[in-house]
Amino acid sequence: MAIPGQQPLSHLEEFMEGIWKQNPVFVMVxxxxxxxxVSVSAVNALSMGVATTFVLLxxxxxxxxxxxxVPKEVRIATYIVIIATFVTVVDYLIAAISLAxxxxxxAFIQLIVVNCIILGRAEAHASKNPxxxxxxxxxxxxxxxxxxxxxxxxxxxxxxxxxxxxxxxFGPDFQPWVVMVLxxxxxFVLGAWLLLFNWLKNxxxxxxxxxxxxxxxx
Amino acid sequence: MTGKSPRIExxxxxxxxxxxxxxxxxxxxxxxxxxxAAFSVWQYGLSALALLVTATLACLATERWVNxxxxxxxxxxxxxxxxxxxxxxxxxxxxxxxxxAAVAGFAAIALGKALFGGLGxxxxxxxxxxxxxxxxxxxxxxxxxxxxxxxxxxxxxIPTTFTLPFMTPPDISAWAKAAVDGxxxxxxxxxxxxxxxxxxxxxxxxxxxxxxxxxxxALLILACGLYLAARRFLDWRIPVAxxxxxxxxxxxxxxxxxxRYPDPAFVLLSGGLMLGAVFMATDMATSPVTPxxxxxxxxxxxxxxVMIRYxxxxxxxxxxxxxxxxxxxxxxxxxxxxRVFGARGRRA
Numbered sequence: 001m002a003i004p005g006q007q008p009l010s011h012l013e014e015f016m017e018g019i020w021k022q023n024p025v026f027v028m029v030x031x032x033x034x035x036x037x038v039s040v041s042a043v044n045a046l047s048m049g050v051a052t053t054f055v056l057l058x059x060x061x062x063x064x065x066x067x068x069x070v071p072k073e074v075r076i077a078t079y080i081v082i083i084a085t086f087v088t089v090v091d092y093l094i095a096a097i098s099l100a101x102x103x104x105x106x107a108f109i110q111l112i113v114v115n116c117i118i119l120g121r122a123e124a125h126a127s128k129n130p131x132x133x134x135x136x137x138x139x140x141x142x143x144x145x146x147x148x149x150x151x152x153x154x155x156x157x158x159x160x161x162x163x164x165x166x167x168x169x170f171g172p173d174f175q176p177w178v179v180m181v182l183x184x185x186x187x188f189v190l191g192a193w194l195l196l197f198n199w200l201k202n203x204x205x206x207x208x209x210x211x212x213x214x215x216x217x218x
Numbered sequence: 219m220t221g222k223s224p225r226i227e228x229x230x231x232x233x234x235x236x237x238x239x240x241x242x243x244x245x246x247x248x249x250x251x252x253x254x255a256a257f258s259v260w261q262y263g264l265s266a267l268a269l270l271v272t273a274t275l276a277c278l279a280t281e282r283w284v285n286x287x288x289x290x291x292x293x294x295x296x297x298x299x300x301x302x303x304x305x306x307x308x309x310x311x312x313x314x315x316x317x318x319a320a321v322a323g324f325a326a327i328a329l330g331k332a333l334f335g336g337l338g339x340x341x342x343x344x345x346x347x348x349x350x351x352x353x354x355x356x357x358x359x360x361x362x363x364x365x366x367x368x369x370x371x372x373x374x375x376i377p378t379t380f381t382l383p384f385m386t387p388p389d390i391s392a393w394a395k396a397a398v399d400g401x402x403x404x405x406x407x408x409x410x411x412x413x414x415x416x417x418x419x420x421x422x423x424x425x426x427x428x429x430x431x432x433x434x435x436a437l438l439i440l441a442c443g444l445y446l447a448a449r450r451f452l453d454w455r456i457p458v459a460x461x462x463x464x465x466x467x468x469x470x471x472x473x474x475x476x477x478r479y480p481d482p483a484f485v486l487l488s489g490g491l492m493l494g495a496v497f498m499a500t501d502m503a504t505s506p507v508t509p510x511x512x513x514x515x516x517x518x519x520x521x522x523x524v525m526i527r528y529x530x531x532x533x534x535x536x537x538x539x540x541x542x543x544x545x546x547x548x549x550x551x552x553x554x555x556x557r558v559f560g561a562r563g564r565r566a
Contacts, residue, residue, distance in 0.1 A: 162384075174385065175356065177355040177356070178355055179354035182354060191333075
């Protein structure tokens with residue numbers, strides 16, 4: 001995000017924002033409802049991630065294009081209408097492409113409309129930035145969200161069913177961990193990933209700090 | 219002025235302390251658990267021994283690993299992880315595969331204790347957290363029961379014990395039938411719930427029934443609890459409140475419908491109520507501290523246990539009753555604070 005008085009981010013940095021520094025799942029912990037509910041299997045998680053990315057990209061792009069036209073007082077209503085439009089598009093698209101995925105995701109496709117990542121991006125980024133920059137940022141955010149969902153979905157599918165993308169990994173004798181496909185499993189796995197992500201981040205920050213220190217002394 | 223003045227220590231309360239540390243208490247609880255563990259091995263043989271050892275080692279290894287991650291001191295020597303492991307092993311069925319027991323031990327320490335900040339900060343009894351985790355993860359294995367006193371129990375293992383990690387244990391109903399004639403594969407509670415058959419109090423007292431590794435002999439558990447209570451390592455009010463409330467509730471139900479509900483003695487002696495009331499509800503970190511609060515806490519657990527047994531989908535309710543009691547403990551403490559000496563009004 002461009003902060004006044006600071007060097008604007010390069011497009012690559014803008015893209016990486018959503019994947020690493022402001023990852024919607026692991027850092028901002030936003031949109032937890034779909035993250036916990038549809039991450040039962042890797043396919044569901046990926047479809048949800050792609051659907052959300054599509055809505056995110058299209059709606060933030062449109063919001064960015066009309067950012068100087070929309071009166072400040074009605075901006076939220078405008079954003080919601082735009083987002084709802086693209087959610088309807090995605091809803092019909094998924095139903096047409098794969099009915100199985102459509103039924104597995106259920107109401108959570110329609111609920112993308114109230115996903116706080118999308119409204120948050122529209123309000124915090126798209127309404128203040130030119131279209132290209134917004135699109136890059138939205139793509140990064142969408143990718144970060146998809147990665148987060150896939151991280152949960154793959155672990156839950158592997159432990160909860162012994163499969164990944166429906167392919168059995170451990171043979172027919174695998175003992176499924178029923179708890180992993182139940183809601184508590186979602187919280188456990190999310191917690192474990194948050195732990196790992198923060199540990200990695202701290203380590204990265206620690207080594208960067210040491211490097212900077214070493215540089216200053218050297 | 220005389221040269222000598224009495225030495226006055228200026229310190230905050232408490233001024234009188236008992237010269238007993240956490241380590242001493244925990245070591246005594248382990249001692250009190252050992253006879254129960256030994257009896258369990260006598261009943262179920264090598265498999266029970268392997269189960270108890272695995273659960274305990276998993277707890278100890280997890281505790282050590284968490285110590286290293288946190289960079290804190292080694293807390294294995296306070297014996298608390300050993301207690302968690304032993305208790306956990308005693309609550310599992312003797313035929314439970316060892317790899318699942320290791321998962322339970324890991325969940326007990328990692329989820330039940332370390333995440334909250336270690337001993338004394340945990341909200342829930344770690345052993346029960348571990349058991350609840352495997353109950354949700356492996357519902358079939360944790361309700362597969364084997365007969366006690368199988369003739370070859372000291373020479374061979376139960377077939378499910380050495381199931382390969384992540385694999386489904388084999389079906390053992392044929393093995394159990396061959397081992398003990400007329401074995402039905404149900405605990406006394408399940409037989410009451412689904413077949414309306416009551417076990418005799420004598421069988422329940424001596425432990426000649428089908429159950430988890432350590433919840434069989436009510437008499438032995440009571441004796442070990444008496445030792446701890448006599449040395450004041452556990453609050454006697456908690457088991458008394460739990461068992462009293464459970465008995466009263468069971469009595470009320472039996473009074474209302476004698477043909478539907480069992481007598482209080484059966485409720486007290488069957489399942490894990492004894493073990494839970496004496497060794498798990500009394501966990502110091504997860505029970506209230508005020509005397510009045512302890513009564514409320516124990517009574518809640520007793521009533522909930524009977525309610526879950528009678529009206530829940532599961533046959534046994536002690537685990538969830540104690541976990542709910544643990545969750546209520548801070549609230550109970552808050553509302554049962556004694557009046558501060560000399561202060562006016564209810565709360566100072």
